[in-house]
Amino acid sequence: MTAIVRALRPGDPDDAEGFARVRRAALPFMLAxxxxVAFDAAHAHPESHYRQLAAFEEGELVGTAQVGIAHDSPEPGVGYANVYVHPDRQRRGAGALIVRTAEEHLARAGATTVYSWVLDAPANRAFAERHGYRPSRSAHFLRLDLGAGALPPLQEPPAGVELVPGTAFEDDPRPLFALDAEVTADEPSDVDTEFTDYAHWLAQTWNHPLLSRELTTVALVDGRPAAFSAARTDGSNRYGTVMTGTARAHRGRGLAKLAKNDSLHRARAAGLTEAFTGNDTGNGPMLAINKWFGYEVCATEVRYVRELG
Structure with missing residues (x-):
């Protein structure tokens, strides 16, 4: 069966819903x-050359890709192409066509290197290696049963520490931007990231439709943000933490664990029953924290890389 690939029309409700449906089927542990989908396209940074690609078979959307340039990396020419085909439509040519289309777009945008997250399964890894990609670092997806599992009890913050929801920063989110930038810069990764564009962070991160400011928790030390756990929800019973971390000057005090525990308790009180997160396999401290909460690994991805000729 012949597949066709074209740029997604995010303003088309059928396109956007089809893209999200495939992502949920391929990665049920990520919120979409x-x-x-439409928001990500509308608020992409112009220097990212961001494009969503969709593969169709007989009019049905069966494959997706998020493609772009890592514009916030200090290293030039770094591109990414994360390709996912619906599990019921794999090994029919759609994935190969998306990869070729994605690489052509990235080459035109000036990419010299392409990174791609690939599920750690024999067929997926073989697909990447057939297309010239070599494995690099890996990351785990983790799941916690919020409905039936027992959470650690809430703890009283130590003297000088206060826990507040993300809504406390609605008038001025800039202190959270500074904290997010510092924490992100220290995340284990193949590609360094530097947040310097506050306006873009405000548009794409703070105003993202999946971000739950109500369930995001920030730990204040002497009134200033020192640690946080950023939460997302998708309107169902699912909750995800997309970043949890502590400012360098306050690490080793358990503040990230304190913030995440508060967020998880409020998520459960709000009726959410499944919690997801993800960690680089080399991020021992965060993996230990999530194990303490009761998270279990539910899948692993390997980051593959290819140099474009």
Missing amino acids: SAES
């Missing part, structure tokens, strides 16, 4: 909605 038609609204978030």
